[in-house]
Amino acid sequence: MNIYTPTGDEWRTTQLARFIARHGYRDLDDLREQAAREPGLFWDQVIQAIGLDWVMPYRQTLDVSDGVMWPKWFVDGRLDLVDNLVGKHARATPTKIAIRWEGDRGELRTISYAELAAEVERVAAGLCAMGVGAGDRIALYLPMIPEAAVTMLAATRIGAIFIPFFSGYGADSVAQRIADCEARVLVCANGYYRRGKRVPMLDDARAAARASPSLRQLVVVDRLGIGPADADDAGEASCVEFEYRRLPGYLSTCSRVAFPADQTLMLIYTSGTTGKPKGVVHTHAGFPVKGAQDLQMAFDLRADDTLMWITDMGWLMGPWMVYGGLMLGATLVFYEGTPDYPDAGRLWDVVARHRVTHFGLSPTLVRMLMASDGSLPPPGALDTLRVFGSTGEAWNEAPWRWLFEQVGESRRPIINYSGGTEIGGGILACFPGLPQKPCAFNGPIPGMAVEVLDGDGRPVRGSVGELAIRQPWPGMTHGFWRDAERYREAYWSVWPDVWMHGDWASVDEDGYWLVHGRSDDTIKIAGKRVGPADFESALVSHPLVVEAVAVGVPDELKGEAVVCFVTVRDGEALAARPWDEWEAELVEHVGRQLGKPLRPARVHRVEAIPKTRNGKTVRRVMRAAYLGTRPGDLSAIENPDAIDAVSAIGLTARRVVDAVGT
Template identity: 65%
Template sequence: MKVFTPSGYEWKGTRLARFIERHGYGSLDQLQEDAERDAPVFWDRVVAEVGLEWSTPYTQTLDMSDGIMWPRWFVGGRLDLVDNIVGKHARRHPDKVAVRWEGDAGEERRITYAELAREVDGMAAGLRALGAGEGSRIAIYLPMVPEAAVILLAAAKIGAISVPMFSGYSADSVVQRVQDAAATVLVCANGYFRRGKPVRMLADALAAADACESVQHVVVVDRLGNGPYAGSEHGGHYDLCDYATLAATPADPSAAESFGASDPLMLVYTSGTTGKPKGVVHTHGGFPLKAAQDMVMAFDLREDDTLMWVTDMGWLMGPWMVFGALLLGATIVLCEGTPDYPDAGRLWRIVQRHGVTHLGLSPTLVRLLMGSRDAVPQIGSLDTVRVFGSTGEAWNETPWLWLFETVGQSRRPIVNYSGGTEIGGGILACFPGLPQTACGFNGPIPGMAADVVDAEGKPVRGSVGELVLRQPWPGMTHGFWNDPERYEDTYWSALPGLWVHGDWASIDSDGYWFVHGRSDDTIKVAGKRLGPTEFESALVSHPLVAEAVAVGVPDPIKGEAVVCFVTLHDKRSGLEGWSVWETELSDHVARLLGKPLRPARIHALTQIPKTRNGKILRRVVRNAYIGRPMGDLSSMENPRSIDEVIGLRAARV
């Protein structure tokens, strides 16, 4: 195994190395051991390291009286989170840039900490005027514009709970999440620009609001510049509000509030393998602390740094940037559009213009860039970059080497970062300044008591097992919204006392960790985690389809692509001219879930492989289609049903 040592980074100068030295841990391994043995002391030190200040100091760091599944962190503590994130920096460095933004056509905005504080205060006052307050849910259906960050912070300031959603969702996908959260306010844009063309969002947003009786107000950001409500029609049970007008509401200086460390901050919906999307609950004390800790220890982010992650505010890394980097007093860059338009050099030009020091991008994006003549940055364009970050999916060695050697000149570490929405950040990471191996991890982030175990929960080394966690951490989800049983069943039922994350992982003889993909049926398309039931439900809603199964298959660009298999109500008429029907069904899924989630292929079967008790064998279908071992088929209702899938594989090859 080849090990790479980035030439431009020195371990002893990193924040993590200084943290180890300052607290007398002696080594990273010793830090890991001590953090597991005495978690309260470690997390107290993390609170001080990231500068989290308390209105009312907590009296107990960790209370496990309700069991490992339901820890209470920072008991009795109350904090003004927005003052920590914006206010104190605005007082100390009012002219420092907090948010940089670049539009699809190259437009730029710079918002200082002082300006951000004023806009957040105004929007908080505006939301209060709409009747929102502590515990209210505010759904956020916005592209990567500064207003998305403002709404997240304004909601936190009044104790409301943000519900950020992917800007590419269709109306039906928005409805699911808004209804489950019972959001009273929906903040949307009339559209955004992508590849030089407007993408209109308002019709979908209003259609979703029409279907959700809980929605009382729809706040519209005029991104397209043609008036926030141009040409819009809507139902009568909610009001339309202009974002700019609402943000200009006079702030009440006496309205500052603090909230408990365990009070809900945000619901981030993520899909599992079964059932509806689940609302992951993050808290005022836990999520920002975990995000900032990971940035300090895994990314070596400092106050004078600038972080840009190519993401969406509806995926975890969007709020992760806002709450984590701004808590540390750094600058974040939000970017509209795609990083390869008008050419593959756009990403590097953005990096150069905005002085990005930490650039996060997915393996999918790297694979896309590799195929373009413009992909290699010009000399000097990456001079500010110190660290690359990557999350959302597993690497392949070729694109990893291209980013490290060709783009990064073998000088910059690639922080491979793996965790999840329910984690509030990362479990595993690389640490700048330490040697790293292609596609691997140096190990768990301090405070994450990770292990790799077999089916009985016993540690394994040198072979693949389940990635688990043995202790709680502040950033972990505080259950699923209104569904505690599902939370317990999802993570704690397989191996009692262990959080089973759902990833296959291994630890090699040199101590490097590797993640080998999902151990459940969750699909990851371009790093975005999706449940198969969302695709299956969309397909079954079409009158042609009787049953459906969706699986993720390897894709050289996206990492995984979605392939669906259906049975038909009228097999004879449906199978005639199948290519036309396949297009119709793909369009149908795209209309329901959003264009980015269009399946790569849809195949018709006479019977979907199931067990005798009716359970769909997704993993068997997937493995048959891609040519992997299918395992024990003894429970299958009709073993011959898999032959059709194998035949499709042969035709595919």
């Protein structure tokens, strides 16, 4: 059942609808079908729509002579990507704001397109003077500050490869990734602010540098405003330190070069919670083309819009916002602070202050706000806002409705957006101007030839299956850094020439698409596959529960049983009854909603759900902690104490089982 049915005019005025009309497609379904049938023609049309200019035009849009796993896009084309992202906008509208920044303590900065162009040139020249050239790797260990975007663009300007790291990593995690990519330069901040307190970074950066033989230079951004870093504090220096604001070089030292479309632009590492981090490779043309296309078609972002996403530059959505948003000439908002500091209304203040039109956040963040006092925006605070964006995990219906109905006043669409680091953007999305159904997607983004496949590789409707992609697209990763076999095994090893994404999905009777979570998170109870989101949605529909996470654990009888973790509302009701009574009630509540065979084995109360900085729930890490197995790299976890609490609960549960068994 649709919860939102826009008028026909709302659809006809979107850029996607105009694209369909301009190129003679009958409707969105026809566009998807034709794009799958003639991908070269479709992507030529996308290049025209996003306004990408070429120094040397490509002679062939797509070459799959090496197979769909290794496509060549925009063959022999050469482009000046930074001129497309910054230079041409600086010439056309020099005073237009490119980046607005707000710090944790309320500091404000604005940078025009002309100022951004000049700063990128300065830093690019400084890197050249340090001996950095095309193909060299530059690692970024920076919070959400404008210097992060400048450094990425400066690296792009000279053909170097940038590698953004999560700002919350410790020295070991930084060093591990530097060793893998053999970075020559590390650009770091001396720290940042979070909840009003300083978070130091320079000591970790220096420790990582000492453990990284490939590093030659450490460039330090003074985010804390405490003046030049004291090199005497560096210990036994392994590389030369520079101040970011005093980088050597002059503009004339860095000549302008156009780079091939398939030149490596960026390596971005996955979190590594399931093994060694993977360096995902993206290219000069593919990554910005996919980002700009998704923002234009799925979000209807225009040059006069302002885009803000709650993210970190070490997650895909940070570079995606920069390279996609600037391609379209929009204004970007970087927010360094914590979403609920100093109170739950902070985000709406930021949206109002910067006149944000497109605002992206995670379902986990919405659940947190929903449970906080004073989290609804005051009247008029969101007058500029047209679109919500959401990615990172599956929705539950209650928080989706809260965001849409109470925050968005039932008139701002939620663009549910699902893809991944290796995708370079999205697979499925909603689209402004089309009807919406809670938690669902309108369908594949044009250019993504997507199916839901059963265990035999046949397309299915009305039942859950594996999300798969049958055709290449420009934004797809060009493999994992120096590990082609791992790339093949991860995505191409199930059926020939089919990308298996690892998400469990379905298409319902109304044609809406649903993502039920990672397929390796899916729980199989007595032969029936159930997504963790089903249990989580059932639990958060109970008035006691704020957040919930469900994981599958081994069970001798059923194969797997479900163990759930919840955070709850404080109050007299909770205190009036012991937890075992509440647990029994919650188990029965889930049984009434999902059926008695799907009642969870246990529901544990926790003080906090472990999450990454960008709000993702880490189910596999929680499962490992509960079972007492190795959880993998935890450096991306925002609240590692919450993992320790899950480990303690699991240890107690195992002791009880052992005691009963003896």
